[in-house]
Amino acid sequence: MHYLESDILFTGNSEPIKSGILVVDSHGNIVDVLKNKGLVPAHKIKKIDGALCPGFINTHCHLELSHLKSKLERETGLPAFISQIPHIRKTEQQLIDSEIEKADAQMRQNGIVAVADISNTNHTFKVKENSSIYYHTFIELFSLNPELANQVFDNGLQLEKQCNTPSSLVPHANYSVSNELFALIKNYNRGGLLSIHNQETETEDRMFLDRSGLLFETLTNVHYFTKTGKSAIRSTFPHLPNAKTLLVHNTFSSLKDMKWVNSNSESFYWCTCPKANLYIENRLPNYADFAAANCKITIGTDSLASNDSLSILEEMIVISKYQNVDINTLIMWACKNGAEFLGLDDLGTFAKGKNPGINVLTQLSDTFELTSNTKVRPLNINDL
Ligand SMILES: [Zn+2]
Known part of the structure; x- marks a missing residue:
């Protein structure tokens, strides 16, 4: 089991969670989303620099x-x-x-x-x-x-x-x-x-x-x-x-x-x-x-x-650059809504039992919004 802590957690279906923990098994299945990292022993927590969001x-x-x-x-x-x-x-x-x-x-x-x-x-x-x-x-x-x-x-x-x-x-x-x-x-x-x-x-x-x-x-x-x-x-x-x-x-x-x-x-x-x-x-x-x-x-x-x-991330960056749409809304469009359209129940959000893929977003602004330098990489659970 992996307990992942990031700067901020975008679940795709809720408000962003700061100091939350994403609990994932070795196959990438979402086991839990914890709002309080105090519930997990510190030595079990793996810190990821950046934000996490679904594939x-x-x-x-x-x-x-x-x-x-x-x-x-x-x-x-x-x-x-x-x-x-x-x-x-x-x-x-x-x-x-x-x-x-x-x-x-x-x-x-x-x-x-x-x-x-x-x-x-x-x-x-x-x-x-x-x-x-x-x-x-x-x-x-x-x-x-x-x-x-x-x-x-x-x-x-x-x-x-x-x-x-x-x-x-x-x-x-x-x-x-x-x-x-x-x-x-x-x-x-x-x-x-x-x-x-x-x-x-x-x-x-x-x-x-x-x-x-x-x-x-x-x-x-x-x-x-x-x-x-x-x-x-x-x-x-x-x-x-x-x-x-x-x-x-x-x-x-x-x-x-x-x-x-x-x-x-x-x-x-x-x-x-x-x-x-x-x-x-x-x-x-x-x-x-x-x-x-x-x-x-x-x-x-x-x-x-x-x-x-x-790159879906680059599309999101362009929208946020020209018009006033916040990152959490853009992630819902890019993840949850797309999965819902395609009828893919397993994807789109960090919800228990799903296997949506995990993306790491780096170089967000101080307020965790997108910048023109924001980057994405998929997190491979087996590399942790
Ligand atoms: Zn076309």
Whole structure:
């Protein structure tokens, strides 16, 4: 049995505990969380410099795009970002594979224990299957052409057969899926987790309101698209299966839309990827609106195509730098909410019986808030 004392203990589901003790067995199972270290004989206590928190959950990644690091121009806005992609030279499979392996290792080193990962190909399947990280694979489908709906869906089914991690078939974004393809996904879904890119760019709503704006002008096959006169998410909402759903980005979601979604369903989680938002749009969501609408917020890294690292801690640091969100709240988003979305009862909090992974955070401020120098390392219980 290990009795771990740190400068401060972030449990993921309570106020931070100073001079507390985390009791852990040799397999990493949480045996107890003690608020008073006086209950344990001093010689049994192992002091860890820094703070402890549960392993991080990354709820949005595209591991298969890892080879695109630094290949796409920054701060162009999403429409221009999308249009850069076909011009990128085809990459050798060997390089694609090795970058995927590196990215998986990087996430482990950054204290990430579970990932919701998007796949359009089978490139990542082997790595995800063999990783110590828990992966849920979202097999992502898109096509605005209704005549291609069956073919795109069948390709997704074929891909799903090859995938040995838990998986589900999901729509790419509000603006890139025909009603016919949405219907096939909805009909197939039996409560499996859902994910969709939502309101990532300013003109996404414009497209649905009156078939105009930069996104509309940039997309191909847009002649198939009919306007709805409603915002993007309100337009998509009726097409979604009745399942736990992750809305990804939400950079331009209005407070009205957030409240509307949450009042119509309790199954929605709101994933923020701040560093990718800054990379692509040079803009962050308004986190005060998320709070005002009672959104269940999770954190994602997005891919290395739009980020220079795969680190949930770095995402948290960016949020705390630009907006007023305290570390304890950020840890709840990064751990508890992500685990809850993925349905992983074992992860997300330091609660008795769980095995959530243990992260050590160092270089916090004097008041135990994040600084731009804060670092994370996973604690290996066998090294103690
Ligand atoms: Zn994405």
